[in-house]
Amino acid sequence: MKSTAVRLSALYIILFALCAAFLVFYVTALSERLLDQQTRESLQTEVSDIERAYNRGGMTTLMRVMERRASQPGANLYVIASPVGEIFAGNVASVQPGVFDKEGWTMPPFRYERFTDNGDTRPHLAIAYIFKLDNGLRILVGRDLGEPAKFRLLVRKALMVALAIMGGGALIIWFAIGRNALKRIDRVSAASRKIIAGDLSQRLPVSGSGDEFDRLSENLNEMLCRIEKLNEGLRQVSDNIAHDLKTPLTRLRNKAADALSGSDETSRRTALEGIIAESDQLIRTFNALLMISRVESGSIxxxxxxxxxxxxxxxxxxxxxxxxxxxxxxxxxxxxxxxxxxxxxxxxxxxxxxxxxxxxxxxxxxxxxxxxxxxxxxxxxxxxxxxxxxxxxxxxxxxxxxxxxxxxxxxxxxxxxxxxxxxxxxxxxxxxxxxxxxxxxxxxxxxxxxxxxxxxxxxx
Structure with a gap:
């Protein structure tokens, strides 16, 4: 965890997990709202049809319509009950007490029992719309929440599986790519340690992929070549100055000694002229060295x-x-x-x-x-x-x-x-x-x- 690559990758995985979890809950909630809206719209349509049937033919037509609809596969819940909740007709054996106390949508969902439960104590939940006829009877049109709940569970499981697959894939990719990147960084570090130890002939590894690591290594290798060349030039200059400038300096000293020991004006003048010539040559040499240094340093x-x-x-x-x-x-x-x-x-x-x-x-x-x-x-x-x-x-x-x-x-x-x-x-x-x-x-x-x-x- 001390390496930047691992820390950045871990941060990426955490952010990815948070975003993916948010996506799972968001899609699930959106699916639930959509299902609830569709269920309410369907039940509202059923209620409108039943009210029209009652208005058209009274209780006889109402009973016939509700019986026909209740007998269809996957039918909704249809109940005719008294004002106190006593069920007169419908495809429901019993409902949770207090459901018929008020009209409109039942919130929250209520429990009910089916005729086919046969001792099955598992609760069934439903939502319904309840309205009152002019004779005081209550009509309940509802929808079992088992199928929507199964659908919501299926969506949630699918999203969780997708999240797990994406997370696993991200970990595998992170491990593979991160491991490769760390290996390359380790190779660069190993080469750098040798360079620090004084071996300027070493070069940073280049994989040939042309990525940012290669571009960085190539630039640093060019810099190392430049440094090696300058160091080699400096070493050669130190060696060659000691060799090539020793001779003119020796001649310069000898001419100065001749000038001091000269017995006449002519010999002294000749010796001094030789000293000036040797000095001019030394100045030209150092001027050339300074010019080369200026050029190589890029200062101009x-x-x-x-x-x-x-x-x-x-x-x-x-x-x-x-x-x-x-x-x-x-x-x-x-x-x-x-x-x-x-x-x-x-x-x-x-x-x-x-x-x-x-x-x-x-x-x-x-x-x-x-x-x-x-x-x-x-x-x-x-x-x-x-x-x-x-x-x-x-x-x-x-x-x-x-x-x-x-x-x-x-x-x-x-x-x-x-x-x-x-x-x-x-x-x-x-x-x-x-x-x-x-x-x-x-x-x-x-x-x-x-x-x-x-x-x-x-x-x-």
């Missing part, structure tokens, strides 16, 4: 607007053409005009810039060092792809390179922080899209190249 989700992504891509190509030219690269672009997405212009521009910047660093084709940016529509989706003809990334490592500080260049010979693709991935998550990595040329083994594609969902 409200800044999404409808924007011309074709113009954003064109601006990025125009910005990086001189950089690519200085690096001896050819930067080509095929941008479909007029394409728009709902997003943040600053973040999308930064993501495209990161992809082009990475391509500039790693495009090492022997014959022609090439970078190509394409923007087009794929079905309902919009895709921005940046391809190069560099060494590429092995398929088994493509999921790792989007993690923070992960760099395939173990020697750190190339500039960078290992946060570029992490930011792009976070931007695509914020926009409800996805980031795809593939080889530019699958047939090439020496320089397969890398194509990074930002796929945006269809605009609403």
């Amino acid at each position: 989700a409200a800044e999404l607007t409808d924007l011309d992504v074709s113009a954003v891509a064109s601006d990025a190509v125009e910005l990086y053409e001189p950089v690519a030219e200085d690096a001896g690269l050819a930067l080509e672009s095929r941008i479909a005009p007029g394409l728009s997405v709902r997003g943040n212009r600053e973040l999308i521009g930064q993501a495209i810039a990161n992809l082009i910047d990475n391509a500039v660093k790693y495009a090492d084709g022997t014959d022609k060092r090439l970078i190509r940016l394409t923007l087009d529509r794929r079905g309902g989706e919009i895709a921005i792809a940046v391809a190069d003809n560099g060494p590429g990334i092995p398929a088994e490592k493509r999921e790792d390179v989007v993690k923070r500080f992960v760099r395939l260049d173990a020697s750190r010979s190339k500039p960078g922080t290992g946060l570029g693709l992490s930011l792009v991935s976070a931007v695509m998550d914020l926009h409800g899209g996805r980031l795809e990595l593939s080889a530019t040329d699958e047939a090439s083994t020496d320089f397969p190249g890398l194509t990074v594609t930002m796929v945006f969902p269809p605009s609403a």
Whole structure:
């Protein structure tokens, strides 16, 4: 009884029982009123017929009519009695004393005896209408209540049986459905305990029925995936910061020591310039981390607007053409005009810039060092792809390179922080899209190249 499901089910059963009991008594009372009304209307019709027969032919006709009606199967009660209650004629042996004392309907019902009782002491009840003739005789026209009482009892029993069947069915359904619901809740609780214990890889069970339990479990599983991803990112950041920032901090300290020990102005100035450069690199690293955190936390989700992504891509190509030219690269672009997405212009521009910047660093084709940016529509989706003809990334490592500080260049010979693709991935998550990595040329083994594609969902 401590579970909400059991308490709600018990409350439902109690309310159902009260409503069903009210229905039984209401229908029974309604049936009794209907039977009583029909009985009174029938007797009133009988009384009217007998009065007309008396008015038409006197006592002779009255006796004949009452005798004929009394002899029919299932006949009503017909009695002719004196003013003091002495029965002169009729199909009743005796009636309860005092019945003939007043005219009109007999209320409450009275007892009477039949001619066929033969010692049967069971009481018979009836209601009747009594009227007086002009000669002082009393006429009683009544109806035995045995059949209506049997009918009322039958209705009541039928309703009670129906109530019992419905109650039993409700209990069975409650037990079956409630038990199933409680089992699912127990499974959810078991998975929750494992998650609380620290196992974020656990997921709440989904039965596949699509009911509210499944919808709740799916939403919570998405939340758990998000939490697990953030925790994993936080753990990686902690590990990678200790590894990747230790080297520049060490260089920074060494340059500061060189500046202090420098014997002339030129060496000190050179050391200070190196310190400034290392500091700028550290600032860029922390700015990138802050930007990723802002994106992943969704704090700038409200800044999404409808924007011309074709113009954003064109601006990025125009910005990086001189950089690519200085690096001896050819930067080509095929941008479909007029394409728009709902997003943040600053973040999308930064993501495209990161992809082009990475391509500039790693495009090492022997014959022609090439970078190509394409923007087009794929079905309902919009895709921005940046391809190069560099060494590429092995398929088994493509999921790792989007993690923070992960760099395939173990020697750190190339500039960078290992946060570029992490930011792009976070931007695509914020926009409800996805980031795809593939080889530019699958047939090439020496320089397969890398194509990074930002796929945006269809605009609403």
